């Protein structure tokens with residue numbers, strides 16, 4: 303860190319500073335100086351007496367740390383919070399969420415839902431989020447307007463939704479968005495094939511080829527439940543992770559979301575290919591999907607990130623809270 307300027311825009315005096323690097327450190331009696339929108343210095347508070355600042359924030363009792371990254375979600379579904387609670391994944395999706403989306407989702411729905419989600423995520427300390435949802439152009443516009451960093455994984459599905467009719471249309475619309483925001487400082491765009499049970503193997507292979515050509519990220523729901531894995535073995539004679547590997551979809555640009563049903567051979571394959579895992583514990587608990595073996599993944603050298611999934615399968619967009627939003631069980635009078 304270079305020496306601070308004598309005049310800065312902002313000085314913050316928190317109770318503690320928790321930096322990313324060096325890791326594992328908590329700094330007390332330290333301050334942070336900001337100049338031109340960038341961190342100019344982290345220094346002992348005693349040394350800030352010589353610095354003039356336009357703004358000074360005294361934050362005793364607060365910890366100052368870099369913004370959190372919510373590595374998986376469907377932000378616009380903040381408008382579906384509490385819809386169809388207490389169901390397992392497939393009846394929740396097939397009998398409730400997908401029909402509701404068919405009736406209600408539009409560009410305006412997405413813009414409003416993303417704005418609400420961003421407000422909630424900021425309150426939880428999240429400054430970057432990953433999103434996979436219909437009308438991703440509305441998400442990109444809203445994130446840019448609100449100054450929020452966002453990785454968009456545009457959805458790819460085999461069946462029609464309000465946004466597109468079949469896989470090729472999802473892909474062409476998504477790639478048009480990628481071109482439109484390629485110079486954005488805040489938004490990046492990659493592929494979001496929904497899951498191996500909603501995207502055919504030929505279409506997954508197409509995504510793998512295009513993502514490799516464009517050197518673009520891929521995010522996919524994978525091994526979310528044991529039922530998904532057993533069904534795939536019955537249909538294709540192999541586990542979904544093995545299918546993805548065979549189709550060229552597993553590698554360092556791939557983010558595998560959920561991963562609750564994992565054997566030792568799956569963990570070894572993730573480590574060998576450099577694919578990432580996004581752990582969404584509250585979603586997995588709410589939908590009774592299973593539990594991701596995070597300790598074993600980390601021990602094998604697999605990179606594991608944390609996500610909330612949508613507000614409809616979590617009820618909160620705070621990645622580090624362990625309490626569910628409590629809604630009244632009887633109507634207000």
Ligand SMILES: [Zn+2]
Nearest residue numbers: 375523611612
């Ligand atoms: Zn999800």
